[in-house]
Amino acid sequence: MLHCNQTCGECPSCNGYDPMGCENQRIWGYETPYGSFAQFTLAQSQQLMPKAPAMTWEESASYALDLCTAYRMLIDRAKLRPGENVLVWGGAGGLGTFACQLARMIGAIPVAVVSSPDKAEMARKFGAVGTINRKDFPNLAYTPNETPERKKARLDAAKAFGKAFMTAAGTSRGPDVVFEHPGQETFPTSVFVANRLGRIVICAATTGFDLNFDVRHLWMRQKTIVGSHFAHAEECWRANELVLNGTIKPCMTAVYPYAEIPRAHDDMMHNRHMGKLSCLVSAARTGQKTLSEIV
Ligand SMILES: NC(=O)c1ccc[n+]([C@@H]2O[C@H](COP(=O)([O-])OP(=O)(O)OC[C@H]3O[C@@H](n4cnc5c(N)ncnc54)[C@H](OP(=O)(O)O)[C@@H]3O)[C@@H](O)[C@H]2O)c1
Incomplete structure (x- = not known):
């Protein structure tokens, strides 16, 4: 699974104290054109993190953005x-x-x-x-x-x-x-x-x-x-570890098929949702957990 922070990987900030200081820091899918709701996407290898084996793809996809943001905000920034x-x-x-x-x-x-x-x-x-x-x-x-x-x-x-x-x-x-x-x-x-x-x-x-x-x-x-803005790779890994070891629970409350992505946005815009929403892109059904099930 991916976290959504991209940086150049080469500058002093990326190789020193805090990659969020990188002049090329961008949030993937928000500040880059290679975003979500696509069948394929362009990501950096440092964005890859382990997926909890027992968790479905849709639940795994639901938490990184907000968990890692909250982690940096509370633990490292505040x-x-x-x-x-x-x-x-x-x-x-x-x-x-x-x-x-x-x-x-x-x-x-x-x-x-x-x-x-x-x-x-x-x-x-x-x-x-x-x-x-x-x-x-x-x-x-x-x-x-x-x-x-x-x-x-x-x-x-x-x-x-x-x-x-x-x-x-x-x-x-x-x-x-x-x-x-x-x-x-x-x-x-x-x-x-x-x-x-x-x-x-x-x-x-x-x-x-x-x-x-x-x-x-x-x-x-x-x-x-x-x-505070999202989180760097090391914060994301630490936050993800808390999900992998069961300390933090994702809070997914709804999954939308591809054709209903507009409804997901509408529910969000009107504040009708709670927790996190997930949308299926290539997957035909919910509940799948391994690559072999979806390939
Ligand atoms: N900078 C970053 O890296 C970063 C990362 C993640 C998210 N964000 C941004 O952070 C914001 C929240 O994200 P989210 O995922 O938590 O969204 P969310 O799941 O929609 O939650 C936002 C919450 O804000 C509350 N709210 C709505 N209108 C409000 C108002 N007028 N006054 C007070 N509270 C209000 C709602 O709760 P109640 O109606 O129950 O009060 C709602 O549950 C979004 O703008 C998102 O784009 C930024």
Whole structure:
């Protein structure tokens, strides 16, 4: 199976501290034209990783992108430590289910933000110690050009949200690490609720790229914003090892045949999905595990 990071393999970054510093670093299938949903693809040999023999192809294909991203975000970039509290946005989503599992694995305390009781149950199943339903905070989302009244309502909601985090975590402290990816709508709350010296680690901005937040909440309490993008080969191998040895479980919830790939995208766009989705490309049926079955 493949991880999706490509680098030049030749430069000092690739051969030194961190290949993610390579000027030619690209995410395969996202920043390269040789991507997914194709019968054949062009990959680098360093992208190949062992597949769990007992796992189906579709389940094996489902986890690397989000697991390895969450691994780098929490372990190597935010340097999450045992006993720390973590706020995980989208806790029943692809990134979120892995973030909760990784946090639990190292003895941290993940609280998942979700938008329905079903998703709360899913997040708990994958390690969240508590959940917050963001629908209980209708004024929480940031929207551009807000009026002073709207801003005050949002700040009040953020304070209540911070208290809900403590209740869900079972502590009197807020998050030491915030696992960010929704972006514009949630980022001001993430900065606001993080503890003193807290880290907000971010890999995406699904709701909008222009982030607006009160920087006093950052500097006065000495918080850090950390950018993160996928993971390098060694992080991917370490993360994959956790699947191979059964520590981390993939969270695939649906498999779509080739003809229904648009439906998979539609479900994702409308946030009807949970965990990870897989699509069959060349395989005629689900449940196959070896090369001889599909050749
Ligand atoms: N940079 C990288 O290397 C990298 C790698 C992987 C993914 N990503 C990006 O990260 C993002 C998330 O990926 P994913 O695989 O976890 O997606 P996903 O499975 O669709 O999960 C995203 C979650 O975000 C939550 N969400 C949706 N709208 C929200 C809103 N307005 N406010 C707060 N939460 C909201 C949803 O949970 P609830 O509705 O339950 O709250 C959903 O479960 C995507 O933009 C993806 O492209 C980046």
